[in-house]
Amino acid sequence: MTAGHSGQSGARKVKRKSRRGKFLVIAVLVLGVLLVAADFALAAAAEYQIAQRMREKLQLKEDPSVRISGFPFVLQAVRGDYTRVEIDAYGVPIKDEQKDIELRDLDIEADLHHTRVELGDLLAGNVSKATIDQVDGKVRIKALDLNRLANQVTPFDKLSIEPDNRTTTATPTPVAPETPKPKTTAAIKLSGQTNLAGKTVTVTAYGQIALVDGAIQISVDDIELEDASLKQLVPQLRNALAIKIDPGALPFGAKPTAVEVENGAFTLSGVITDVPLEQR
Known part of the structure; x- marks a missing residue:
């Protein structure tokens, strides 16, 4: 060659x-x-089944948003232990005539830690034996419902919710770290417009929200008005904004243990452990 x-x-x-x-x-x-x-695709099928169960569990009119965190999903499926499942439902109305509860625009969140169920049972919709190690539940009450409740006493327009950031605190002396305790009170700032003595007046109110028997109780300490001649109407405004808002139980029956003020909303949150996935 x-x-x-x-x-x-x-x-x-x-x-x-x-x-x-x-x-x-x-x-x-x-x-x-x-x-x-x-x-x-397998994760999406599992999320769909959980959404169906959550619709029943939380008594929703529509399926909530469900996301199973972690990749690859199949490893969690093999173990039958889904590390974290996030559930969100928005604009949820609640009406309980016995408890005189009527809210129209709640956001409901549930963070499920270690949902335990075999994949075959989950995909078949059989979750009778499924359990969750811990659920972090949260309900967000927005300005729309607050405005409606305040209008029952004094008509308000565009009532807004904000944290009260007026006060500043000195830098604390360093101490040994501790587990943070749930906050049962928070400072608030409420502002909006109302009609007083034939005038449209901008009102700014400062106070607190407190967790009372599983509900939010608002108390107003200070009210600012653009028109100083209307100060005699401050007690009426304070009374109008002294509102108690009870959203009922948190997701999975968690007991509210903390309250918080966000821009545009109040939130109630709580934790419950060892709970069944299926409605019982």
Whole structure:
């Protein structure tokens, strides 16, 4: 065999090896894409089943948003232990005539830690034995409901909710770290417009919200008015804003243990452990 033939043969072998290498890389990539797609599809099917159960559990009119965190999903499925499941429902109305509760725009959140259920049972919708190690529940009460409740005493327009950030505290002396305790009170700032003595007046109120028997109680300490001549109406305004808002039970029956003021909303939160996934 001549040197030319030998060189051509070697070149062909190199090309064949190069093609095989490319095909192998492509096959691995395709397989990876298929596995990821299958993982997401399996997770979506599980999220759908949980959404159905949560619709019953939380007595919602529509399926809530459900997200199972963690990748790959299949590893959690094999263990039957889903580390974290996030559930969100927005604009939820609640009406309980016996307790005189009527709220129209609640946001409900539930953070489920270690939901334990076999994948086959979950996909079949059979969650009778499913349990959750811990649920962090939260209900957000927005300005729309506060405005409506205040209007029962004095008509307000565009009533807003904010934290009261007027006061500043000195830097605390460093101490040994402790587990933070739930806050049962928080400073608030409420502002909006109302009609007083035939005038449209901007009102700014400062006070506190407190957790009282599972509900939010608002108390106003200071009210600012643009028109100083209307100060005699401050007691009426204070009374109008002294509102108690009871959203009922938190998700999964968690007892409210903390309250917070956010921009545009109040929140109640609590924790419950060892609870069933299915409505009972």
